[in-house]
Amino acid sequence: MSIIIKSSDDILPSEITDQKVFEGRREFIKKIGFGSAALLTGGHISLSHAKTAAGKYSDLPKSAFSAADKLTDFSDVSGYNNFYEFGTSKYDPAQKAKSFNSDPWSVAIEGEVEKPGVFNLEDFIKPYALEERIYRFRCVEGWSMVIPWVGFPLADMIKQFKPTSKAKYVEFVTLYDTKRMPGQVLKVLPWPYTEGLRIDEAMNPLTLMAVGLYGNDLPNQNGAPIRLVVPWKYGFKSIKSIVKIRFTEHQPLSTWNKIGPKEYGFYSNVNPQVDHPRWSQKTERKIGEPFWAPKHDTQIFNGYAEQVAHLYAGMDLKKNF
Ligand code: MTE
Numbered sequence: 001m002s003i004i005i006k007s008s009d010d011i012l013p014s015e016i017t018d019q020k021v022f023e024g025r026r027e028f029i030k031k032i033g034f035g036s037a038a039l040l041t042g043g044h045i046s047l048s049h050a051k052t053a054a055g056k057y058s059d060l061p062k063s064a065f066s067a068a069d070k071l072t073d074f075s076d077v078s079g080y081n082n083f084y085e086f087g088t089s090k091y092d093p094a095q096k097a098k099s100f101n102s103d104p105w106s107v108a109i110e111g112e113v114e115k116p117g118v119f120n121l122e123d124f125i126k127p128y129a130l131e132e133r134i135y136r137f138r139c140v141e142g143w144s145m146v147i148p149w150v151g152f153p154l155a156d157m158i159k160q161f162k163p164t165s166k167a168k169y170v171e172f173v174t175l176y177d178t179k180r181m182p183g184q185v186l187k188v189l190p191w192p193y194t195e196g197l198r199i200d201e202a203m204n205p206l207t208l209m210a211v212g213l214y215g216n217d218l219p220n221q222n223g224a225p226i227r228l229v230v231p232w233k234y235g236f237k238s239i240k241s242i243v244k245i246r247f248t249e250h251q252p253l254s255t256w257n258k259i260g261p262k263e264y265g266f267y268s269n270v271n272p273q274v275d276h277p278r279w280s281q282k283t284e285r286k287i288g289e290p291f292w293a294p295k296h297d298t299q300i301f302n303g304y305a306e307q308v309a310h311l312y313a314g315m316d317l318k319k320n321f
Contacts, residue, residue: 055215057130057150065206065307066134072145076287078219082139083240084189085174085181086221092183093221100180102225102241111247112167115160121225125211127160128152132215133208133229138270138302140234144284149229150212155203163199163247170202171195171252172228173244181241189255195228195239196252196266198311206231206307232304234268265321269312270302274321 083093086100105121130152138144158170176192178184184191201207208229211218218224223240230237236256246252256264263277272282283295301308312320 056217057132057212058215060130060132060150060215063131063133066132066148067136067146067303069134069136069146071134071148072286072288074214077145077147077213078221080287081221082235083183083221083223085183085191085193085241087183088188094219096182097220097224100220100224102220105225105243107226107242108244109161109247110244111171112164112249113247114162114164125152125209125226128156128209130211135208135229135231136302136304137229137231137235137238138284138298140236140264140268140276140279140281142279142281142284143287144296144298145287148214149208149210150215151208151210151229153205154207154209154228155205157209158199158203161247166249167247168199169248169251170197170199171244171246171248172197172239172242173246174239174241175243190258192243193239193255194252195237195254196248197230197237198251199247200311201230201308204308204311206304232270232301232308234270236264237268267312267317267320269308269317269321270298271300271317271321272298273300274318 079094080090081093082090083097086093086096103121106118107121107124108118109116130150132148132150134146134148136144137147172195174193175181176184197207208231210223210227210229211225213219213222218227223238223242226242227240228238228242237254251266254264254266256268257266270281275281281298284298285291285295286293299305
C-alpha cells in the first residue's frame with residue numbers, strides 16, 4: 001500500500017528493486033536446491049509448509065471454502081507484508097515486529113449489541129471451532145498470495161453478542177500503542193488503523209477471524225494475535241491486531257478511506273473493471289513467481305462471486321468502489 005501523501009505516481013522505485021532482488025534470490029535458491037523437490041511434487045509442497053505441518057493447529061478440518069490454488073511460500077507470506085504500525089516498507093514488519101508482545105491481549109465488543117464486554121483473547125475465541133481456510137488474497141497494489149489461514153467465521157462471533165436492530169455496520173480497530181508499535185510514532189496514517197464492513201458482509205460465511213496461518217499462531221507481522229480476513233476485498237480491509245469491534249448504525253470511516261476517499265472506497269471489492277487511480281486492477285502478479293512471468297487476470301470479487309455477488313445486487317460498483 002502506498003501512502004497518498006507521496007508525490008510519486010506509483011510504487012517507489014526502491015521497492016521495485018528490492019522485490020526483484022528478493023525474488024531473484026528466491027528463484028536462485030529454488031533452482032540450486034529445493035526446486036527439484038518442488039518439481040517432483042508439482043510445486044505444491046514447500047519447505048515451510050512441510051515444517052508447519054507439525055504445528056499447533058496441524059489437525060484442523062479444512063474448510064469447504066478453501067481454494068485449490070498453489071500456496072504462497074511461508075517465507076513470502078511472513079516476509080513481504082503491509083503493516084504500517086511497523087514501518088512502511090514491505091520488509092519492515094518481519095524485522096520490526098519481532099519483539100511485539102501480544103500476550104496478554106483483550107478484545108472489546110461495543111456499540112449496538114445486547115452483550116457488550118471486554119474479553120481476554122482466550123475466552124474470546126474459546127467458543128468457536130477453528131478450521132483451516134486456504135484463501136486467495138489480493139492487494140490493491142496488484143500482487144496476490146494464497147494463504148492457509150487458521151480461524152473461525154466472524155458470523156459465529158457476531159451471533160454470540162446479539163446485535164440490535166440498529167447494528168448496520170461493524171467497525172474494527174487495531175491496537176494503538178506507540179511503545180509496542182513503533183511505526184505509530186510517525187504520522188503516516190491516522191492511528192489507530194480502523195476498518196469497517198456492512199453487517200451482511202460481516203455475516204457472510206467467507207468472512208474470517210484469523211488467529212493463525214500455516215498451522216501455527218499468526219506471526220506478529222501478519223497481525224498477531226487476531227485479525228480479519230475478507231478474501232473478496234482488497235487486502236487493506238483485512239485489519240490486523242484487533243482490539244475493538246464496534247457495532248454501529250452509521251457507516252464507519254476506514255483509515256484508507258479517511259486519507260484518500262477518491263482512491264479507497266468503503267467497499268473495496270476486488271474488481272478488474274474498476275481501476276484504482278494509480279494501479280490497474282485488471283491483472284495481478286502472484287508473489288513467488290519470477291518477476292518476468294506473465295501476470296494473471298484478476299477475477300471479479302477475487303474469484304468469490306458465487307458466495308458474495310448477491311450482497312451487491314443492484315448496486316453501481318463503479319460508484320460504490
Ligand atoms: N492492518 C493494520 N492494522 N495496519 C496495516 O498497515 N495493512 C493492510 C492489511 N491490514 C495493514 C493492516 C494491507 S494494505 C494489506 S495488503 C494487508 O494487511 C497485508 O496483510 P499481510 O501482511 O498479512 O499479507
